[in-house]
Amino acid sequence: MSLEVSIHDAQTSILRELLFHPEAGYTELQAPTGLTSDHFNFHIKRLVELGLVEKSGRGLYRLTIKGKEYANKLDTDNNTIERQPKVAVLLAVARISDDGTTQYLCQERLKQPYYGYWGFPSGKMRWGETITETAARELKEETNLEAECTYLGIYHEHAYQEETGDLLEDKLFFVVRCANVRGDVYEQFEGGRNVWLSAEAVMAKPKKYTSLPTELAMAKGELTFAEEKHRYGKTEF
Numbered sequence: 001m002s003l004e005v006s007i008h009d010a011q012t013s014i015l016r017e018l019l020f021h022p023e024a025g026y027t028e029l030q031a032p033t034g035l036t037s038d039h040f041n042f043h044i045k046r047l048v049e050l051g052l053v054e055k056s057g058r059g060l061y062r063l064t065i066k067g068k069e070y071a072n073k074l075d076t077d078n079n080t081i082e083r084q085p086k087v088a089v090l091l092a093v094a095r096i097s098d099d100g101t102t103q104y105l106c107q108e109r110l111k112q113p114y115y116g117y118w119g120f121p122s123g124k125m126r127w128g129e130t131i132t133e134t135a136a137r138e139l140k141e142e143t144n145l146e147a148e149c150t151y152l153g154i155y156h157e158h159a160y161q162e163e164t165g166d167l168l169e170d171k172l173f174f175v176v177r178c179a180n181v182r183g184d185v186y187e188q189f190e191g192g193r194n195v196w197l198s199a200e201a202v203m204a205k206p207k208k209y210t211s212l213p214t215e216l217a218m219a220k221g222e223l224t225f226a227e228e229k230h231r232y233g234k235t236e237f
């Protein structure tokens with residue numbers, strides 16, 4: 001069962017009560033919801049079906065392991081699931097060209113959002129992966145390359161809509177250096193294309209992430225941590 005499942009407000013109220021009690025009885029859980037017995041029965045049974053709540057031998061209810069994890073994401077002041085930043089890796093893949101220039105493997109993003117923007121390859125972390133495992137997997141999937149992956153630092157970004165000031169994305173990147181690169185790079189894949197470019201060449205692109213100067217600085221080892229706010233217009237995001 002996905003822990004991102006959407007549940008009813010009444011079910012959230014039940015989970016909140018169980019978050020603060022090892023076990024609780026029927027009446028104790030029903031009272032905060034304000035529901036009739038029939039309606040409460042429906043919701044408690046639904047939580048059991050979802051695997052979030054189980055009934056103990058003494059007729060009491062308690063959170064399952066999945067339920068504890070889900071309920072732990074609750075904002076207990078307003079009974080909503082807290083949104084979390086997106087966690088991903090940002091891949092700093094470099095090589096020395098024949099003329100001695102340092103080149104970086106850059107991607108043109110060919111999917112929404114940020115269609116047509118240039119930057120470093122990146123990808124979301126999967127449940128249970130280490131940082132370097134994610135980096136190696138994403139590198140292989142998006143570029144067909146293999147490399148020795150080592151952690152460089154953290155880049156945290158808030159992306160806002162220029163016109164409204166609304167927060168569009170909250171992204172936490174683990175920046176990873178990919179060295180001793182091996183393999184034949186994909187020139188194109190679903191969602192983007194890969195090109196080796198110098199720092200000057202990628203910075204000259206008309207559409208590039210506004211965070212790119214910081215990412216380049218981290219790739220060069222000049223920064224190990226950065227936290228920035230960037231703004232994009234409606235037609236850019």
